[in-house]
Amino acid sequence: MTVDLRSDTVTRPTAAMRSAMAAAEVGDDVFGDDPTVNALQDRCADLLGTEAGLYLPSGTQSNLVALLTHCGRGDEYVVGFDAHTYSHEGGGAAALGAIQPQPIAVEPDGTLDPDVIDSVVKPRDAHFARTRLVCLEDTKSGVALPVGYHRVVADRARSRGLALHLDGARIWNSAVANAVDESTIAGPYDTVSVCLSKGLGAPVGSVLCGSKAFLDEAHRWRKVVGGGMRQAGIIAAAGLYALDHHRARLADDHANAQRLADGLAGIEPFTTSVHTNMVMLDLGGVAFEALSPVLSERGVVTYGSGPVLRLVTHLDIDESAIDLAVDAFAEAVRGSQPRR
C-alpha cells in the first residue's frame, strides 16, 4: 500500500467516476454545445451563486484568464506574498498580461489586512501602475478564511474602486470547515476560481465563476491562451460527479488530517499544526534524509525535505493509511537516533 501525502491532487478517479465519464454526452465546447460542460458550468455557478461559469483545464489557467480579464497592460493587482496566483503560476500574469503584482503580507488567518491593501493602492497619476484588483485565496495553505472577512475586504476594495477575485481552489474545504454554503464565501467577490482536481478528486479541471458579461470576455482570453477544448464533456463529467459525491466527504479528510496531526505530535521531537486537510509537521531538527529510507520502505510518500513538511489528506487516504503513516514516522525516528 502506498500512502501518498504529497497533495490532494494525487487522487485517482474512482470506478464510479470513470463510469460517469464513459457515459458522458458530449459536443464541441468551442462551439458551446457540449451539454456536459454546460451542465458543469451551470452547476458551479449555482453552487457559488454567480450568473455563470467557464470551464478551464487548470486552476492556473483559470486564475490567469481572470487576471487577463480584470486587468490590462500596466495595471496592477494586490496579492499575498506567497499566494498561488503570484508565486506558483510561473509569473503568468506578468509574462502574458504585462500585469504587475503588488504583493503584501498574508496574515496568520490567511487574510490580507484591508488597511495594508489601502496603503498600497496607487494614486491615479501617470507615475504609477493602475491598481485594479485584489486577489484572495481560500483556503490559504489549508487555513479556511473567517467567513465574515470576505464582505469586509470587498467593501474596502470597492471603496477604492477595485475589483475582487478569489482563488478558491479549495473553497470546498473552506465551506465544510466553516459549515456554510460555498455561495456565502463567494458572494462578495466579482470572480471566483474553483478546482475540481484537488480534494474533490476529479482528474482535471477548474471553473471560473462570475457575471455573464465578465465571462464573455474571459471566454475570449481562454481561447487566446489555448484553453478552448472540444469534447471536454468527458472530463467535465468527472467534475460533475465530484460535486455530487465528493464535497460532503471532505469532512472525512479534515478528520483524517486531525488524526494524523495528533498521531505525529505524539512522536518526539515532532510538533504539528493542522488546518482543514493539511498538516504542517515540524521535524524538530530531525533531518528528513534520516527518515526517508524507512518512509519509502513503508510506502509513505511526502513532498519536500523539511524542516517543516506539508502533509495532505484526500480521497485515497483512510484511517488505516493515517495509522500506517504515523507508525512509519515513529519507526523512522527511532531508527534515526543513535542508541544509548
Ligand SMILES: *Cc1c(COP(=O)(O)O)cnc(C)c1O
Ligand atoms: C492547485 C492550486 C491552483 C492551481 O491549480 P492547477 O490546476 O494545479 O493549475 C491555484 N491556486 C491554489 C491555491 C491551488 O492550490
